Amino acid sequence: MLKVAVVGKGGSGKSTLSWLLIQALAHRDQSVLGIDADFNMNLLTNLGLNYGPDLPTIHHAHGEFRQIVDLPVGTPWSKLQDRSLPQFSLNPDDDYTAQLAIDVAKNIRLMVVGLGDEDVLDSPLCGHGHIAPLKWYLSNLDNHNTAVIIDSVAGTDMVNYNLYQGCDAIVCVVENHRNSIRVFQQIQQVADRLGTPFYGVWNRANEAAIPTALSEVCGDRLLGQIPVDPEIESFDYQLLDPQTQRQTALIWEALVARTTTSRSRSLAQAVG
Ligand SMILES: Nc1ncnc2c1ncn2[C@@H]1O[C@H](COP(=O)(O)OP(=O)(O)O)[C@@H](O)[C@H]1O
Ligand SMILES: [Mg+2]
Structure with a gap:
């Protein structure tokens, strides 16, 4: 089952698409792990939870992760590059996962990085230092039949850090606006350089045809579109416009189809 990171410009709809995909999967009885990897922790609130200092987070389990991967404090994370790590x-669930994955609803669990925690904001470690366990967790995670959807920090930075090296795909939410399209292009360049399959979802799609500016840049990378739906603010999946639900399901199906094709292509290249 896929591990997918949702990226894009700030305000483009990353936390919304992450929430929509999680709900769509859960409603078709697919188990799913959401990962809130943003400072704002909006996926957490979209799923009806609140942040508090007692919430288990990757941030608070930082020392424990270092122990699991045998990386003493002060040793750079890049040392893990050439090592085989625990699975x-x-x-x-392994013990680390069991401790951090919070039960949200039927078929839905959530892991929180906790970047927006006050002690992160006060700490001398940079965002990369705080999020490093997620990078190595994802690339050594056997998720079996559970889909993994990661809601990301805005912009290119975390992609450039190769945070999603363990993911099957990166999906960029894009609006028909030049700044949003530019962020799509920037992230695409990095994802292509790193070799991670990269796709787009057109959000707030209220025209029938794909606007020229969008199709010129995102063209065949687009998996689908999400209409403007005022019920999105209710964060109740049942209240959504059926069109929103249908489009979300189509996006997931397109993603599965495209990722499978891209996997068999790289396999064929490796063999031939
Ligand atoms: N298709 C949509 N229809 C209606 N409201 C939307 C839609 N997409 C996003 N929103 C709203 O826009 C705001 C920003 O979206 P959000 O997903 O939080 O952006 P991001 O995570 O990229 O910063 C939120 O209040 C969200 O509810
Ligand atoms: Mg967000």
């Missing part, structure tokens, strides 16, 4: 697992 993490969903269903059955």
Whole structure:
């Protein structure tokens, strides 16, 4: 099952698309792990939870992760590059996962990086230092039959850090606006350089045809579109416009199809 990171410009709809995909999957009885990897922790609130200092977070388990991967404090994370690391697992859960994955609803669990925590904001570690466990967790995670959807920090930075090296795809939310399209292009360049399959979702799509500016840049990378839906603010999946639900399901199906094709292509290249 896929591991997918949702990226894009600030305000483009990353937390919304992450929430929509999680809900769509859960409603078709697919188990899903959401990962809130943003400072704002909006996926957490979209899923009806609140942040508090007692919430288990990747940030608070930082020392524990270093122990699991045998990386003493002060040793750079890049040392992990050439090592074989312990395997993490969903269903059955390893101890680290079991401690951090919060039950949200039927079929839905959530892991929170906790970047917006006050002690992160006061700490001398940079954002990369705080999020490093997620990078190595994802690339050593056997998620079995659970889909993984990661809601990201805005912009290119975390992609450039190769945070999503363990993901099957990066999906960029894009609006028909030049700044949003420019961010799409920037992230695309980095994702292509790193070799991570990269796709787009057109959000707030209220025209029938794909606008020229968008199709010129995103063209065949677009998986689908999400209409403007005032019920999105209710964060109740049942209240959504059926069109929003249908489009979300189509986006997931397109993603699965495209990712499978891209995997068999790289396999064929490796063999031939
Ligand atoms: N298709 C949409 N229809 C209606 N409201 C939307 C839609 N997409 C996003 N929004 C609203 O726009 C705001 C920003 O979206 P959000 O997903 O939080 O952006 P990001 O995570 O990229 O910063 C939120 O209040 C969200 O509810
Ligand atoms: Mg967000």
